[in-house]
Amino acid sequence: MAALNYVGSRRGKLLFAGGVYLGLIALTAAFLFPLLWIIGLSLKTRLQVFANPPLFLWWPTWENYGAVFQRADFVQAFMNSLLVSSGAVSLSLLVGVPAAYAFARFPFFGRNFLFFGLLAMRMLPPIAVLVPMYVLFSKIGLTTTRSSVILAYSTFSLPLVVWIMRGFFEDLPRELEESAWVDGASRYQTFFYVVLPLIRPGLVAASILCLQLAWNDFLFSAVLTNNATRTLPVLMAAFSGGDTGVDWGGMTASGVLVILPVIIFSFLAQRHLVAGLSSGAVKG
């Protein structure tokens, strides 16, 4: 809005708009090219992948995707990823949302300390938590289980949930709860029947962001899982470890299948996502 006013005449405005569109198209092309090229590779046969010069036009084949779905390890890892990330999101929502409400509404003993702890949890490097976590978990027999990964994921998803939800609770007018209390509702009834339904957008935003982080995590699950419980990013890293080999079609097809759910999901909830991202980060 403001920028258009920088330029005066009508001709100038048209030129300016054209320049902006050209710039944006070039930027978008540059940013999307790697992804498009990878999707392209996943739709090529082995011969086409290694064609020299590279093929820019060809008749797409779906055989790579069929082969990926035939792979037992891929299907297993997909299920693991699904289980682990939904488990992590549920745990963090269950534990974190009431705490976020308490943070937004009531002063209590140790409030600042707890808040500082959550901040530190989000900000400090995960590898620092992972080293002792691995030792402790291995001594109680929790390593290589999916539960250990779910617990480990709460180091980033819990602070995120509390952070985002606190913002949403604070934006809610207090009067609604006060009138519920006056009408004789208990704190619990107020929370479950008055407050929670009103902050559903916040819950959506928090769960999407957590789900994305959990789905994308590599470090925790690389250390805490074995071949049976590993998640998709770990499997992908195993594919690409060392030499890239010759099955580029298969590898790119599985890569596309790993990122597809997150991208679709984020598009469906883009409005919430942007709100959550900026509220989580910008609101102090």
Added chain:
Amino acid sequence: MGGVTTTAGLATAAPPRTARARLPGRWLDRYFIAFAVTPTTLLMLCVFGLPLLFSGFLSFQGWAPELGLFDGKFVGTANYEDLLTDPDFLGSIHLTLIYTASTVAAELVVGLGIALLLNIDLPYIAIFRTLLIVPMMITPVVAAFCWKLLLDPDHGVINYWIGEHIVWLGRPGTALFAVALVSVWQNAPYVSILLLAGLRSLPHEPVEAARIDGASVWQMFWHITLPLLRPYVVVALLLRTIFEFRAFDNIYVLTSGGPANATMTLSQFTYLASFVRFDLSLGAAASWLMLLMSMLLCLVFMTTVRRRDAN
């Protein structure tokens, strides 16, 4: 808090019959905050507090995976001394700082550029916003893997365009560049979203006034928009510094720290020490040094921001 107590008082003063019927509820009400906060506190202790304390303990021990939790031998500061005299570790501190500074700077410049373009009010601009944030959603491991294929010396499309046979990940300089490039590609869109939110919230009047006074586009940007945007730039800078400091996924997939330690960041170093060589007490010491460094980074940021805001 005053409002809360009065309403609670009002409710207790309700007619006797309802009061008795709700008595257990009122008793529970007093502990509402405790019920709300305790699970979070416990979970934090389990996955964060206790592990960190334990790793502090571990870092002063000579511990091996086959020993019991507390059976290690006390070795004083030997682990720390080993690290701080190890040229590889010192090199990785140096490298992490270079990597962090250059990726964050590049992300901020590119992100600000994108944000400024997206802030212009033209039809269909929302489509570009949607498309430009796609890289940010991609699983980092997959993103790094995509680039590994693009940069492949024999069959990669980038070498085909350049027309030269460059082994991108095999030479120290280009390997570091490639690793940083993947991160900038993924995270510049994130910075642009943060800054776009900032640009949207800025008042229009100062720019309008400057335009009437005949300021040039560059002057308006440099002397009005950018200073107003400063709080958002600082937030983006802080967040990106914290997240680049811990960089791991892209490096692990592309180079695993090589060639010749050229991409051996602190996370990568700690990972190799702990989970490849299984020297977990050394890993604990390295991770505590990393913790201290990131705390120091945060502290420096907070104080500079405070001081500049106070002026």
